[in-house]
Amino acid sequence: MAMSQFxxxxxxxGSFVFNNNYKLRDKILYKSxxxxxxxxxxxxxxxxxxxxxxxxxxxxxxxAEMDKFSNISKEMEEFIPLMHKNSIIATKxxxxxxxxxxxxxxxxxCNVDEIDKTSNIxxxxxxxxxxxxxxxxxxxxxxxxxFVEITIKKGKNDLLREMHLDSENSMGADLPKEDVDxxxxxxxTIQEMYRLREKHxxxxxxxxxxxxxxxxxxxxxxxxxxxxxxAGSLEKLSKMPGSTIQVxxxxxxxxxxxxxxxKPPKYGFLINHPAVxxxxxxxxxxxxxxxxxxxxxxxxxxxxxxxxxxxxxxKMIEKRFGWKSP
Amino acid sequence: MAMSQFxxxxxxxGSFVFNNNYKLRDKILYKSxxxxxxxxxxxxxxxxxxxxxxxxxxxxxxxAEMDKFSNISKEMEEFIPLMHKNSIIATKxxxxxxxxxxxxxxxxxCNVDEIDKTSNIxxxxxxxxxxxxxxxxxxxxxxxxxFVEITIKKGKNDLLREMHLDSENSMGADLPKEDVDxxxxxxxTIQEMYRLREKHxxxxxxxxxxxxxxxxxxxxxxxxxxxxxxAGSLEKLSKMPGSTIQVxxxxxxxxxxxxxxxKPPKYGFLINHPAVxxxxxxxxxxxxxxxxxxxxxxxxxxxxxxxxxxxxxxKMIEKRFGWKSP
Numbered sequence: 194m195a196m197s198q199f200x201x202x203x204x205x206x207g208s209f210v211f212n213n214n215y216k217l218r219d220k221i222l223y224k225s226x227x228x229x230x231x232x233x234x235x236x237x238x239x240x241x242x243x244x245x246x247x248x249x250x251x252x253x254x255x256x257a258e259m260d261k262f263s264n265i266s267k268e269m270e271e272f273i274p275l276m277h278k279n280s281i282i283a284t285k286x287x288x289x290x291x292x293x294x295x296x297x298x299x300x301x302x303c304n305v306d307e308i309d310k311t312s313n314i315x316x317x318x319x320x321x322x323x324x325x326x327x328x329x330x331x332x333x334x335x336x337x338x339x340f341v342e343i344t345i346k347k348g349k350n351d352l353l354r355e356m357h358l359d360s361e362n363s364m365g366a367d368l369p370k371e372d373v374d375x376x377x378x379x380x381x382t383i384q385e386m387y388r389l390r391e392k393h394x395x396x397x398x399x400x401x402x403x404x405x406x407x408x409x410x411x412x413x414x415x416x417x418x419x420x421x422x423x424a425g426s427l428e429k430l431s432k433m434p435g436s437t438i439q440v441x442x443x444x445x446x447x448x449x450x451x452x453x454x455x456k457p458p459k460y461g462f463l464i465n466h467p468a469v470x471x472x473x474x475x476x477x478x479x480x481x482x483x484x485x486x487x488x489x490x491x492x493x494x495x496x497x498x499x500x501x502x503x504x505x506x507x508k509m510i511e512k513r514f515g516w517k518s519p
Numbered sequence: 520m521a522m523s524q525f526x527x528x529x530x531x532x533g534s535f536v537f538n539n540n541y542k543l544r545d546k547i548l549y550k551s552x553x554x555x556x557x558x559x560x561x562x563x564x565x566x567x568x569x570x571x572x573x574x575x576x577x578x579x580x581x582x583a584e585m586d587k588f589s590n591i592s593k594e595m596e597e598f599i600p601l602m603h604k605n606s607i608i609a610t611k612x613x614x615x616x617x618x619x620x621x622x623x624x625x626x627x628x629c630n631v632d633e634i635d636k637t638s639n640i641x642x643x644x645x646x647x648x649x650x651x652x653x654x655x656x657x658x659x660x661x662x663x664x665x666f667v668e669i670t671i672k673k674g675k676n677d678l679l680r681e682m683h684l685d686s687e688n689s690m691g692a693d694l695p696k697e698d699v700d701x702x703x704x705x706x707x708t709i710q711e712m713y714r715l716r717e718k719h720x721x722x723x724x725x726x727x728x729x730x731x732x733x734x735x736x737x738x739x740x741x742x743x744x745x746x747x748x749x750a751g752s753l754e755k756l757s758k759m760p761g762s763t764i765q766v767x768x769x770x771x772x773x774x775x776x777x778x779x780x781x782k783p784p785k786y787g788f789l790i791n792h793p794a795v796x797x798x799x800x801x802x803x804x805x806x807x808x809x810x811x812x813x814x815x816x817x818x819x820x821x822x823x824x825x826x827x828x829x830x831x832x833x834k835m836i837e838k839r840f841g842w843k844s845p
Contacts (some may be wrong), residue, residue, distance in 0.1 A: 226687045285690045292651045292692030297701075300648040304705060307644055311637035318633055322626040325618045361552040364611045366618035375623075375722050379630060382715045389708045396701050 205233050205283055206276040209269070217268045222275065226282050233283040294404050295426040301393050302418035308393070312386040316341060319379050326373060327365040329356055338387055344380045349373075407491035410503025411484065411510070412466065419462045420488070431496035438492075439463065439485035460485075468514045480514050531559050531609055532602040535595070543594045548601065552608050559609040620730050621752040627719050627726075628744035634719070638712040642667060645705050652699060653691040655682055664713055670706045675699075733817035736829025737810065737836070738792065745788045746814070757822035764818075765789065765811035786811075794840045806840050 199218060200211045207222035223229045316337040323344060324331050330352050334340045343352070353360055360367075397418050401409045405427055409417050423441045424430035430438070440447045442461025450457040460481035463469050472480040487506040494502060525544060526537045533548035549555045595602075642663040649670060650657050656678050660666045669678070679686055686693075723744050727735045731753055735743050749767045750756035756764070766773045768787025776783040786807035789795050798806040813832040820828060 282687075285688065288690045289692050292694070296651060297694075297698050300644070300651075301701060304641075304644050304648070307640055311640060314633055314637060315630075318626070318630050322630070325622060325626075328614075361608070362611065364614045366615050368618070368623075371722070371725070372623050375627060375719065378715055378718055382711050385708050385711045389704055392704055393701060396697070399697070 205229050205279040206272045229279045229282050230286045294400050299422045301397050302422045305393050308386050308390045315383050322376050326368050341380045341383045405495035407495050407503035411487050411491050411507050416462050427496050431492040435486035435489035438488050468510050531555050531605040532598045555605045555608050556612045620726050624744050625748045627723050628748045631719050634712050634716045641709050648702050652694050667706045667709045731821035733821050733829035737813050737817050737833050742788050753822050757818040761812035761815035764814050794836050
């Protein structure tokens with residue numbers, strides 16, 4: 194104790210100097226947010242200032258010595274409102290920093306799912322509505338996206354000609370332009386949604402190539418992002434074993450298996466993976482297992498920022514299941 | 520019988536001339552769709568050609584005479600494929616003519632409902648996503664439409680200034696432009712949906728003012744259109760008593776009432792009618808009943824194309840319940 198006449202004590206309110214008798218001698222209060230955050234980070238990282246280590250030692254050795262610590266507490270009491278205020282600043286900063294690219298992926302893929310759902314509802318309405326005008330067209334065009342596109346581009350007469358019908362043979366009513374315009378407006382809005390979906394997909398491609406190139410190389414953007422959204426983050430995904438990844442997206446069937454002993458699901462989101470889709474019926478489970486295993490490796494490599502081995506892993510799957518990647 | 524040496528028989532295949540022995544003497548086959556449709560309409564409207572009336576009379580008098588009719592049938596047999604073809608043309612035309620403005624109203628209001636639902640889903644997603652960027656803003660702006668509008672218009676710094684916050688106090692992350700752009704794109708698509716909803720509302724206003732001015736004067740466009748969509752057409756709505764109109768939109772509660780004897784619903788869609796909304800709690804049922812009664816009258820007047828009495832009916836409600844129409 195004799196070797197240090199003064200002791201330094203820091204918290205997020207500021208730095209304080211105490212003498213041998215634990216009386217406050219001097220202080221510097223933090224003013225800028227940067228100072229506060231820097232100090233909080235130091236404390237977190239266990240870079241404790243000398244006095245704290247010293248007190249900790251004492252605490253283990255002689256508990257009675259802790260009375261002296263309470264002196265410091267008493268001295269510090271007047272700075273408690275400041276500590277409270279600064280703690281809030283530091284916490285807000287923590288919240289701010291917790292937003293990672295993982296979350297952007299989750300939001301974007303959830304939105305892609307929602308766009309799929311909502312654009313389907315609206316495309317169905319357009320089909321119903323447009324069928325009063327030209328019922329033959331809806332049947333001849335099962336693809337919603339193309340249906341919407343052609344509705345905007347081409348008039349009734351063009352479409353009739355393409356279907357080799359004349360207007361007298363069509364069951365559609367001759368609606369005034371006012372009514373048709375409303376349908377075209379609806380179609381344009383749906384097209385806007387498809388455009389947004391494409392934008393989101395490209396955006397996902399960009400951030401996933403940066404954040405998890407190995408995972409993306411094997412799973413593709415959309416399946417990769419879906420696995421992400423269920424796991425919540427790359428960190429959580431990297432901690433999952435292959436067997437868990439295999440059934441992500443099939444939670445309902447999986448828990449039914451655990452509860453009632455029904456057959457376990459063979460795959461969740463991976464059902465849309467080309468290696469699984471193209472496998473024979475009896476091999477689908479095997480393919481899903483292999484893809485999931487490689488994905489588990491890829492997620493770990495991505496999380497610890499390893500080299501790019503996605504192409505090698507993918508080739509192993511290709512070799513085994515004859516899946517040709519595009 | 521002696522007075523007519525030849526008899527004329529028409530169906531949708533053509534007009535046929537028979538002699539006294541019911542042998543075919545001459546024929547004109549219909550070629551253009553117009554001729555076919557005209558003929559079908561004639562037959563429907565009971566403007567039967569002489570021979571048919573004649574046969575009908577015979578049928579009632581002496582059934583044995585009908586053998587002669589079967590002669591005609593036999594003669595006609597070769598024209599059956601033509602009849603079949605022409606019947607299809609006439610039927611298609613019927614289908615074509617069955618599309619009335621009623622259906623447009625139903626489609627438009629259903630679409631407005633769906634836009635409400637889908638735009639809400641997407642606005643919720645935007646709020647969640649945008650909150651990573653600027654969490655303080657979402658709480659301060661409960662209205663979705665305004666939230667979307669301001670998100671597009673204003674940058675983060677403008678918004679922070681408006682909320683008297685500096686960027687260090689905000690919990691939002693400083694996201695790169697790439698991420699923010701995706702959110703703005705989403706907001707733009709939602710705005711597109713709001714724009715479409717407004718267009719549809721104006722369109723509904725136009726056709727409803729034309730088709731059912733009395734109904735619209737009392738119920739307003741959106742409630743009127745909803746009543747329409749449940750009833751299916753103006754004709755069906757005009758046949759409903761006021762008590763049915765009162766509970767349209769509350770089918771679930773109404774059938775629960777019939778089944779279990781629970782309390783009957785007081786109103787369905789009419790809950791949003793200003794006279795009901797503004798009435799005291801205990802008067803809401805009375806207001807709904809009065810509005811429904813006047814709507815029943817209005818629907819009947821509209822269907823039979825009577826004079827405009829909507830303003831008179833509305834004033835009666837206003838007088839009784841102090842509802843001021845806008």
